[in-house]
Amino acid sequence: MSTEVAQHSPGIMHVFGAPALSEAALGWWLTVISCAVVAVVTIVLLAALMRRRDAQEGGDEAHRRKPVAAVSWIYVGVSITVVILIGSFIGTMVTLAHASRPSTRSPLTLDVTGHQWWWEVRYSDSLASDGFVTANEVHIPVGVPVRLRLHGADVIHSWWIPELAGKTDVIPGQVNEAWFEARTPGAYHGQCAEYCGMEHAKMAAIVFADPPAKYEQWATQQRANASVPADSATKSGEFVFVRSCGACHAVRGSGAEGRVGPDLTHLASRTTIAAGTLVNTEGNLLGWIGDPQIVKPGALMPKIALSGRDAAAVVAYLRTLK
């Protein structure tokens, strides 16, 4: 398979959203304190190992030492430890208060369903009457807290976009709530963080934080049905698609209404396919459709037998689905 996804470095300390910012602040303090503790203990150990001892401490014998002086190590050490732990706990509780809910109400709710091995994302927007569904790539407006409801369709997954928020597990049988808010526009990458089977490693998600106007533009486009095929080549591609792919995939307006796999109504607006595994190019689409098992062994998408012409037609059609 050809070109890789663009370079990015998701991280938990260099972050661009809430609650990741307050989590990272706590994390910096804990990291600094932890490094200090390790440094102090190591230095004391080295000093203890290398310190000069008087020759008159005799030969190869056990010694009586002033017991009080020696035991005071424990009193002092434990006291310092307790102070550090109290501080850590207070910091934890303060951060927890910030991180567990947004400070303002969320106008936007995303229902994220974890599947083996892709993410289904439904938008229900309190401002518009109809929502829409997409997969793996999510757009949100900058500066708006977004509420997430996490649903499990099969096994436990975990939704994790490190630069925006810590992770929350997706557990069948309960709906977990989470939230995030991007403070800066950008593309924020993440991937499933709870072992969920064969292709757990290839279940990525990207959150694009757009300025509000651009987000509205995107949302309006997503809400619309698929563009009607303009020419006969595209039409025949649509025909093959509905026949061969429609059982599992939906493209609103085309007749394909399958719900087993991701909704592809606006596939061409996404930067990646196969849950972030491949860049969304013609070549990669051909390769993926040709044999998903080469890209993601164990993927639940079967190898559909298509002639070369049909495959090319389908891919051409898919690339019109902006």
Next chain:
Amino acid sequence: MSATLVGRTPTPAIVERLERTWETPRGWRGSLMSVDHKTIGKRYLVTAFVFLVLGGLEAMMMRLQLAQPNQHLLTPEQYNQLFTVHGVTMIFLYAAPILSGFSNYVWPLMLGSRDMAFPRLNALSYWIFLCAGIFLYSSVLVGQMPNAGWFNYVPFSGREYDPGLNIDFYTLGLTLLTISTTVGSVNFIVTLFKTRAPGMSVNRLPIIVWGTLTASIANVLALPSLTAACIFLFFDRRFGTHFFDATSGGHPLLWQHLFWMFGHPWVYVIVLPAMGMVSDILPTFCRRPLVGYTFVALATVATGILGFGVWVHHMFATGLPVTGMSFFAGASMIIAIPSAVGVFSWLATIWHGRPRFTTSFLYMAGFIVLFTIGGVSGVMTAAVPFDWQLTDSYFVVAHLHYVLVGINLFPVVGAVYYWFPKMTGRLMNETLGKWGFWLMFVGTNVVFFPMHRLGMLGMPRRIYTYAAANGWGTINLVETVGGFVLAAGVLVFLVNVFVSLRRGARAGNNPWNGGTLEWSTTSPPPPYNFAVIPIIASRHPLWENELGEGTGRSQLDRGFLLTEGRETVGTSPLDAEPDIVMKMPADSAWPLVLAVSLTVLMYGLLGESTWLFVLGVFGAVLSVIGWLWPEKLHPDETIDTPAGELPTGGQSVHSVGWWGMSCTIATEAAFFAYLLFSYFYLASSSTNAWPTGGLPKLGLVGVNTIILLTSSVVLEWGRRGIRSDRLARVRTGLGLTMVLGIVFLVLQSIEYSRKTFSFSTDAYSSLFYTITGFHGAHVAVGVLMLGVVLARTFWRTPTARRHEWLTNASMYWHFVDLVWLAVFTSLYITPRLV
């Protein structure tokens, strides 16, 4: 009283008689039948090291696959099996058994005893461990090794998503292993409380003894949670029950709670004894006693207790209520305090001591650094909102390897260098040792330290590959190199073991000038350990001269002779006042036969083969009968010792059987507690109607409850007859209780037949039948036990002074009745209160 005992000295004839009585005959028969704790201990060590190597090879393969992005050295399925089996092997088949091996070997020598309290049980725990390891690894022959991670979360490990045999190997193999570990833990607990040299009071015990004792008590209370979880999963997979099935009243998080209620105490099981080894070995090489002994002993116990209150920190990302998580965050931070006690004690001991830089010492010193790193990263993950970023990432992989490699492997290797001379009579090579240490220390840090950073860069756990765009490639490559350095260090260590076995310099009794009792024996010790059981007067019996006046004076060359067959002294639990003479069993094949039978039984369950299952049951029953068959037993006699006439075997709290039964009751009580926890957890989380079929009727079950409670009264009445030697009353009581027990079981079956739901209807029904079913099984075992005791009264008359079988069986029966009260209240009464 021990202070006034005057010991007796052995003659050469006595020593020769001891040698003959205690030695294991040569040849394969003797070898397979041996119950000598030294043999069993060494077997544990060798076997656990084999599993360490296997686990290490699995790790190396994973590190090669991850060294660069998008590699194809392993398929995803292969990788997923590897990381699962690596975890299972290291945590279950290496980390705990290696500590059992050391404790097994060293405890009786440190405690001044001739063997553990239950030598045959000791052999059993080893054989089951070996069989369980073979059972788990036999899955490779069908290419279906466990593949859902070492903590095996549902629903992925359920029948729908993992239909092959992989997870059945896991549940059955681990259940088998929990039997081994439980049995071994009971042995340690009873040995500690009963089988010490006179005068070895609890404040004179080496810290490894405190560590293993704490770990053993934790095991007894925590292992049943894993057993319950595995049983539930096995039932879900094979019989269609619904413990973990959210659509039918179950819940996937029940698995996580049960697993981690076991799993967290378990991680303290695999480090506390090792920390104890550090606390005992460091002082030898610092040429002074441990600083703050009492604090360290108490900190060990405190860690074990607190370890039961932190399990939810493995579940911080599962959507639990914030208030609850705050409690567990706090507890997870508090548990760092006893650890700090240890660290500062060790630093102080080095500072105020005069270190000798032997290889063993280097491992103990290096351990302090690794312990600290693992400890602080643990506190970082205890901070809930930051843990939301850290959990399930490579940061946790870094943390867990620092605590496991740092707090288990390093002290273990250091302990090998320390006790190898005692076990083999030869010293290990110090040059090779130092090379090995530095390779291991550098390698450990190079492979695991960068994982903290990788986690902070967003790399999740358990991924078989990653995209180049993430920027994780270089760090992974460095880690792989570090992994090979660590492996080289382990290899050097193993080579050193083999070379030194053949060509190591001869060691005397006490090459390190240690202060504890094991250094008073020869290297290796004779089969009987001590020609005389010594009389102890201080914490460091071999350092009493140097530590100066004020400490007592132990008697090491005179003491208790005990030469009529295999005998050792039994003492009171805290002060170690001698109170009985323990008659120890001869070598036996039954432990091996029982272990193999249980394994065959597990294969029968695995392959759904009735004849294998029946064969296993038959073998197990036969072994238990053979094991308990009354031999030409000691009559109710007393033996002359320096502490006066002591009875053989003793009665109630003086007898090891009473302690063994008490521990068994404790672990079974814990098992039912976890079953009832599961009931209340699902009752509160289920959206289905609960109970299924409406409130359970109280008529029949009420009668049954009265029957069972009456049986306890009847049994007590019968049992008390022995105080005035009224055998007829005893026998009547036993017989009537058995009848009442059988009536209970019959009425229980009628109750079952009246229920409108089956085993696999929904979660409530699954729980109902499982809980009452296990209770019924305990009643059936109780009836059998009472029958055996009743039969025995015709063969070997119990007397007012000696009737342990009767006492122990009665304890068990009363326990089973109490459990019924809890089950009845939970299942039949509490739904009416809601």
